[in-house]
Amino acid sequence: MRREWIHAGLLLAPALVLLFAFTHLPAIQTVIDSFWSTPRGRRPSAFVGLANYERLLADPIFIRAMINNAIYAAITIPVSIALALAMALFVQRRIAGRGFLRMAYFTPTVLPLIAVANIWLFFFLPGFGLLEQLRGFLGLSPRNWIGTPDTALYAIMTVTIWNQAGFFMIFYLAALQTIPESLREAAAIEGTPRWVFFRRVLWPLLMPTTLFLSVNATINAFRMVDHVFVMTQGGPNNASMLLLYYIYEQGFRYWDTAYAATLTVVMVALLALIGIGQFFLMDRRVHYK
Amino acid sequence: MSTLVVAPTRVDRALFVAGAWLLALVWILPLIYAIWTAIHPSAYETRFVLLAPLTLDNFVRAWNAAPFARYFLNTILLVTMVLGAQLLLCIHAAFAFARLEFPGKNILFALVLVQLMVMPDILLVRNYATMAQLGLVDTILAIGLPYFASGFAIFLLRQTFKTIPKELDEAACVEGCSVLGLIWRVYVPLARPTILAFALVSVSHHWNNFIWPLIITSSVETRPLTVGLAIFSTTDSGIEWSIITAATLITSGPLLIAFLLFQRQFVQSFMRAGIK
Numbered sequence: 001m002r003r004e005w006i007h008a009g010l011l012l013a014p015a016l017v018l019l020f021a022f023t024h025l026p027a028i029q030t031v032i033d034s035f036w037s038t039p040r041g042r043r044p045s046a047f048v049g050l051a052n053y054e055r056l057l058a059d060p061i062f063i064r065a066m067i068n069n070a071i072y073a074a075i076t077i078p079v080s081i082a083l084a085l086a087m088a089l090f091v092q093r094r095i096a097g098r099g100f101l102r103m104a105y106f107t108p109t110v111l112p113l114i115a116v117a118n119i120w121l122f123f124f125l126p127g128f129g130l131l132e133q134l135r136g137f138l139g140l141s142p143r144n145w146i147g148t149p150d151t152a153l154y155a156i157m158t159v160t161i162w163n164q165a166g167f168f169m170i171f172y173l174a175a176l177q178t179i180p181e182s183l184r185e186a187a188a189i190e191g192t193p194r195w196v197f198f199r200r201v202l203w204p205l206l207m208p209t210t211l212f213l214s215v216n217a218t219i220n221a222f223r224m225v226d227h228v229f230v231m232t233q234g235g236p237n238n239a240s241m242l243l244l245y246y247i248y249e250q251g252f253r254y255w256d257t258a259y260a261a262t263l264t265v266v267m268v269a270l271l272a273l274i275g276i277g278q279f280f281l282m283d284r285r286v287h288y289k
Numbered sequence: 290m291s292t293l294v295v296a297p298t299r300v301d302r303a304l305f306v307a308g309a310w311l312l313a314l315v316w317i318l319p320l321i322y323a324i325w326t327a328i329h330p331s332a333y334e335t336r337f338v339l340l341a342p343l344t345l346d347n348f349v350r351a352w353n354a355a356p357f358a359r360y361f362l363n364t365i366l367l368v369t370m371v372l373g374a375q376l377l378l379c380i381h382a383a384f385a386f387a388r389l390e391f392p393g394k395n396i397l398f399a400l401v402l403v404q405l406m407v408m409p410d411i412l413l414v415r416n417y418a419t420m421a422q423l424g425l426v427d428t429i430l431a432i433g434l435p436y437f438a439s440g441f442a443i444f445l446l447r448q449t450f451k452t453i454p455k456e457l458d459e460a461a462c463v464e465g466c467s468v469l470g471l472i473w474r475v476y477v478p479l480a481r482p483t484i485l486a487f488a489l490v491s492v493s494h495h496w497n498n499f500i501w502p503l504i505i506t507s508s509v510e511t512r513p514l515t516v517g518l519a520i521f522s523t524t525d526s527g528i529e530w531s532i533i534t535a536a537t538l539i540t541s542g543p544l545l546i547a548f549l550l551f552q553r554q555f556v557q558s559f560m561r562a563g564i565k
Contacts, residue, residue, distance in 0.1 A: 005392070007385070007468050008391040009391070011381040011382060011384060012385045012397070014381070015378040015382035016382070016400075016438070018378065018434070019400070019401065019438035019440065022409050022434065022435035023403070023407060023412070023440075026409075026412040027407055030414070033414075086312065090305070090309035091309070095305075095306060097310070097313075100313065101310070102552075102556075103549070104314070104317040105312075105313060106548075107317065107548065108316065110545055110548045111541045111545065112497035112499070112541055112544075114515045114519050114540075115537045115540055118534070118537040119319050119320065122322075122533075122534060123322065166316075170556055173556075219406070222411075223411065226500060230523065244411060244500075247414070248413065248500065248504070251417075252413070252504055257414050260413075261414055264412065268407055268411065271406045271407055274406065275405075
């Protein structure tokens with residue numbers, strides 16, 4: 001037995017050391033940092049208790065970012081999943097041009113989000129982009145989609161959905177393959193309308209995939225902010241500010257590392273909550289395998 | 290198919306196909322538009338004339354306007370290094386979790402799984418401080434290092450290793466072989482589909498990664514493509530859109546072409562990596 005322990009230790013050590021060094025320790029250190037002040041010039045870091053958290057609760061930009069993130073999640077998650085499901089149902093069986101359809105749905109996923117943002121930036125460009133050409137054609141006045149507080153966040157969301165729906169489609173396709181063909185045949189013989197079959201048979205059977213994707217989409221809603229850098233930089237007037245972008249701004253533009261650490265604690269707490277939620281949700285709702 | 294419900298299903302079917310095509314066209318439109326602007330002179334950016342002259346000039350000018358060759362090299366070095374390190378570290382760790390018994394195994398594995406939620410991506414501030422202490426800021430190694438020990442890879446490979454029958458261990462080791470020999474001669478070859486799937490996911494993820502490389506790099510010699518592209522397209526020097534679009538396509542090109550060539554493998558790999 002002892003020999004086995006040594007083998008295990010040797011096999012695990014390199015991976016675990018790096019894992020702890022760049023995930024667990026920084027997470028713990030971040031929590032500690034959030035109780036200290038940012039060192040500035042000759043003034044060293046000092047213990048400030050909950051001061052950073054008090055600042056957080058009184059920070060209108062933080063609150064704006066949280067609200068934005070909530071809206072962002074509430075819209076991108078269901079829309080991406082619904083579109084992904086539609087895509088999967090479209091291409092799972094024989095259909096004219098199946099290869100092209102599948103490629104069209106999936107290709108945006110392969111592109112870097114930065115590149116995607118560039119493409120869409122041009123699309124949204126005031127008075128110039130394709131969307132504007134269409135509006136001009138319909139006789140509507142030009143509109144600055146990403147420069148207007150009312151629409152900036154929605155422009156960002158469109159890009160997110162475009163980027164991830166095709167990726168989610170793959171998981172539905174995989175799940176649909178495991179559903180026995182006999183169910184469909186039985187339904188056809190009974191003359192079951194397509195939507196009844198979907199609601200009564202497919203949807204419940206796809207539930208585990210839907211839950212899995214919901215969790216993934218939730219994580220993405222907090223983690224994917226690359227396009228914000230190119231398209232809006234959180235603006236205008238913080239209208240498209242998201243939590244991770246705010247962490248970046250505080251940590252690497254204003255170099256307020258203590259406050260950035262405090263914001264990161266909120267982020268880690270949110271993700272941990274999602275993780276725990278997933279654990280219980282999966283256990284309760286998914287009772288077949 | 291039943292003959293009783295022919296009429297409604299036919300209309301139904303037509304709507305279904307029309308919906309599929311409409312969604313696909315809307316979906317591919319931004320990309321087609323980007324390709325249109327990139328292969329035509331800038332005068333045709335928003336004028337859709339069927340016989341507009343084609344040109345590769347935008348690509349040439351984009352390529353010469355920024356050190357994209359260097360960015361390409363950096364990205365290729367980065368993804369190769371990350372993938373190599375991930376496989377080396379995680380194959381061994383996954384084997385230990387799948388086949389060996391040792392105290393604290395479950396707790397350690399739970400700690401590995403924590404990384405599926407709390408990724409290095411969000412611990413930017415602290416990881417930057419660590420890199421500064423190690424003197425690694427602005428190196429390609431620093432871009433990859435936090436991702437070397439991948440919780441996802443360990444999890445995925447452990448699941449695969451667990452499906453390999455234990456009798457093979459004994460059969461392979463009749464003549465006596467080391468643990469390392471067992472891993473590399475029996476387990477790795479049998480797990481090849483999973484390894485390939487993970488490799489595709491890892492390469493495309495790190496090819497596309499942006500925020501961490503943006504923070505940790507500050508020179509042309511280390512910047513990957515995504516950061517180079519972002520800097521190129523946000524400098525307010527009045528670069529024409531057609532050139533920016535060309536640069537965008539250059540940076541995504543290799544992945545895009547690889548995807549179009551190996552579509553089936555890509556899709557299957559992503560499926561395998563996600564489901565198991």
